[in-house]
Amino acid sequence: MKSINRFCAASIVTASIAAAAIWSPVQANAAAPVVSAKQSVGQFTQSSVVRDKNGNYIIRWKANQDLGSAKVYWSTSPDQIEKNGKELARTYTRYNGLVAADPKPGQRVYFLIKGGNGATIKAAERAVELQGVVNFRDLGGYATSDGRHVKWGKLFRSGELAGLTDADKLQLKTIGLKTIIDYRSNAEVAQKPDPALSGATNIRMPAMKEVEGSSNATDLNSLIATGDLSALGKPGEMLVEANKGLVQAPDAYVSLMDALLAEKTAPIVQHCTAGKDRAGLGSAIILLTLGVSESTVMDDFLLSNVYRAEANKQAMAYMGTIIKDADALASLQALMEVRQEYLQAAIDTMKQQYGSIDGFIEKGLGVSKAERAKLQAMYLE
Template sequence: MVGALTPVAASAAPAPVQGHFSAASVERSNHGKMVIHWKTSSNLGPAKIYWSTSPDNIESDGKLLAHTYTSFGGYVTADPKPGFRVYFKIKAGNGATVTTAERKVNLQGAFNFRDLGGYRTTDGKTVKWGKLYRAEELGHLTPKDLAYVERMGLKTNVDYRNDSEVKAMPDPVLKGVKYVRTDQGNTGSGADLNSIMASGMLKDEQTAVGLLVMGNKSMIEKPEPYVTLMELLNEKNNMALVQHCTAGKDRTGVGSAVILLALGVDEKTVMEDYLLSNVYRAEANKMMIEGVKQKVKDENMVKAITALMGVQKEFLGAAIQEMKTKYGSIDVFLEQGLGITKQERAQLKAMYLE
């Protein structure tokens, strides 16, 4: 008599590994290698790394770069496509994925051109890569830079600068990119470094800090440029968008904060992004300060100018506090100060989060 088949023990089919990626980043080494880092909540086993020159559908439309293990925490590779912006997707054996890219756009003529992608929101979503950029003036971009930027698929360039700044350093014409000025007609701005220096109000580091605190508050008191920004962001044909001023740290810093706050990124992370201008502008600021020291012998004035060239928590903190003081909360500022309806904010999140 043939006996019944013995059932296979449940332990023979291991349960899927639970866990997720908690962070990922890409940095370029001094030798041009791309160093991919990631963190996981637990060992997720083997992993595949994909890359693409588009941030969309990386796994299906991109190419497989490598097989590795999540426990390694990273992978080093040569740039898979020099001259193009590259995005990576790491997929663990349990199906968990994370997308990442260089935050700083790899350009020769811009220090502070960077991507707002990858930041987590309070409800567990992530800002999409390759859709939202912040930058400084673009007039120093080299021909190779311009070709690189055009390959990124930019659709809209929002310029916060005043007339004198634009006249001194016009933006280059970018093929296929719509150019929008938000400050037409004005000849000065409280956040414009040149205007502050020419005002005669600059005396020492303390006055410099005070001036930038006042300048950041004024951007909330008169938020018209950011009303325009949010209107542009709500139109799908404006994805991807770069917003910029002269140094890419004050007016652009507040604009970036407004975007991230509207998408649901927490204040701590927003501040961390704001302070990255000190990292990316460090070399340029050092060179500028050395030049200032050759012309200005007053040590207090040198310290004042040094403060103006950087960013401090107090600067953006003043803008965020003004949102809360004047409107009661950041959410109310977004709705009443910038005119973003609940429906428009929901659409922004649907467009720019994943």
């Protein structure tokens, strides 16, 4: 448990170092994977939305055949596009995309592409463009094995929220955020408490047990001051073990499932400090429960490297001025990143301990087949 406690401390330190980092939503979204739709006759198969350097939306799509003309609609509500969406553009599906000015600057926008045969697909930026928070993103749009899609605008993940600006808070109010789930330790929360947001309920779900009276942040700061980070082990070793531990003691994620099953909980955001490990596993568990493939879940997990790229770059540049040992820097680099082996360690532990991911969901998290079907009915379309 000692190494897992230091994992918590590592999140505190790396996040505080990167607090002034500048995040580029254009760069981040450019690397986001497209969302696949069910393959069938006369259907859209993929869609994605990113921004160019001028803030314009680049909306892309693919279809399994030419669907003729296309109309693109937009709305600030993902639930109202089909009924009340405003027309953004008319084009042809064979063009596979268009560039359009932001129809509602300062607010999150969702899009609906409609082909000439009536086929439709929704799309949105995966990132939520906030000024004071890194790695806040939407889990919507991912396809499930049965051809449904995760609803946009209901399930979000993020890093710490202490830096929210007034404009950010207004945007989250516009999104309709109702629940904030915080996986951080008491020490992390004391250092940077979540702000109160109008209309949203804050729920603490510490993902890791704490030793009373310990000061993990101080311990890691002392290690950094000495330049001896050998206690962190080989690069990546700590986070591999931490992810195994989170599956072996999944109390926070049991509570997460209970929160998701409650009525009027969504839109919901789950977060930790960097928004990549505890929130990363929570997001993976949600998507797996909804029926999203392991490969897509892994893609979403690894996106934290893209959304946190600038913050991590600046943090490592600072670390390089005080730590000269290459092995120590490699361990810190691994601590700031997400790597496939981190989430894979959690998934492998699910299978080893419970026989399968489904076994973990049912026995480890206590989600019955009926409750899983309810979750899918609530969060898929």
